[in-house]
Amino acid sequence: MPAHDSPGSSLAAVRDARPLVHNITNHVVMNTTANALLALGASPVMAHAPDEVEELAAMAGALVINIGTLDQPWIAAMRLAALAVGRAGRPWVLDPVGAGATGLRTRTALGLLALGPSLLRGNASEILALAGEAGDLPRGVDSTVGSEAAAEAATALARRAGCVVAVTGAVDLVTDGSRALRIANGHPMMTRVTGTGCTASALAGAFLAALPDPLAAAAHALAMLGLAGERAAGGEVGPGLFQTRLLDELYRLGPAELDEGARIS
Numbered sequence: 001m002p003a004h005d006s007p008g009s010s011l012a013a014v015r016d017a018r019p020l021v022h023n024i025t026n027h028v029v030m031n032t033t034a035n036a037l038l039a040l041g042a043s044p045v046m047a048h049a050p051d052e053v054e055e056l057a058a059m060a061g062a063l064v065i066n067i068g069t070l071d072q073p074w075i076a077a078m079r080l081a082a083l084a085v086g087r088a089g090r091p092w093v094l095d096p097v098g099a100g101a102t103g104l105r106t107r108t109a110l111g112l113l114a115l116g117p118s119l120l121r122g123n124a125s126e127i128l129a130l131a132g133e134a135g136d137l138p139r140g141v142d143s144t145v146g147s148e149a150a151a152e153a154a155t156a157l158a159r160r161a162g163c164v165v166a167v168t169g170a171v172d173l174v175t176d177g178s179r180a181l182r183i184a185n186g187h188p189m190m191t192r193v194t195g196t197g198c199t200a201s202a203l204a205g206a207f208l209a210a211l212p213d214p215l216a217a218a219a220h221a222l223a224m225l226g227l228a229g230e231r232a233a234g235g236e237v238g239p240g241l242f243q244t245r246l247l248d249e250l251y252r253l254g255p256a257e258l259d260e261g262a263r264i265s
């Protein structure tokens, strides 16, 4: 795979590859996530039956595991899928929804993290909880602190887990433990509809499937979603319309506009 050093060229690579992205995700966002991947130009499949996840994980360009609505059969399926995608040498993303809020979520996320995802993407409270920091626990699935509060924890966790860690918020932070990128795209309206974090993780899966560098892939996916959010929130818009317009902007945004609008430092 060639290197893609601009977000626009990464977006073009994703659309060229139209990667199959296997999602084991939560009941709340399944439809939203599938539509976001389709709007971007990727091909989603949602599947969590333990009997089929290994087959799917082995054929997909990337796997996204999201622990938003957990129970024991799903946890078993998540572990099987993570191991299968690892054997196939493909990238996978872990979204630790609500880690820190309950013991089940924290234990499950830490167990999956030990299986070696390419990217861990969460909000600041989730990343702090997984790094073992006390305090600032999530309110359910929402962060109680800004992303900068988890910057040191993210770096330490990236080193310890050997993966890229992305902390989202008003400014997103992406680190592999030595390099760090900040993405200043986005809009507060993104916190007023459910599933934007889950969408961030799923889009990152599509970018990881098409690109060789997980740090750049994650940063470019987050710039894409953030810029789409800014454009979707333009004018008088409430959460209902925003959700629909976000899909339209993920579809409309082209490589040149992404290069122009991305604020990555």
Ligand SMILES: Nc1ncnc2c1ncn2[C@@H]1O[C@H](COP(=O)(O)OP(=O)(O)O)[C@@H](O)[C@H]1O
Binding pocket: 122, 123, 124, 141, 142, 143, 167, 168, 169, 170, 171, 172, 185, 186, 187, 188, 189, 190, 191, 195, 196, 197, 198, 200, 222, 225, 226
């Ligand atoms: N206050 C904000 N201003 C602008 N963008 C935001 C803000 N909060 C979150 N975002 C964006 O919303 C998306 C989801 O992030 P976040 O809300 O942190 O995830 P989660 O839904 O998992 O808690 C990311 O693209 C992030 O950049």
Ligand SMILES: Cc1ncsc1CCOP(=O)(O)O
Binding pocket: 026, 028, 029, 068, 069, 097, 141, 193, 194, 195, 196, 197, 198, 199
């Ligand atoms: C509200 C909720 N409850 C369990 S999963 C979920 C969706 C969380 O989505 P996001 O992390 O993208 O806000």
Ligand SMILES: [Mg+2]
Binding pocket: 097, 098, 122, 123, 141, 197, 198
């Ligand atoms: Mg989330």
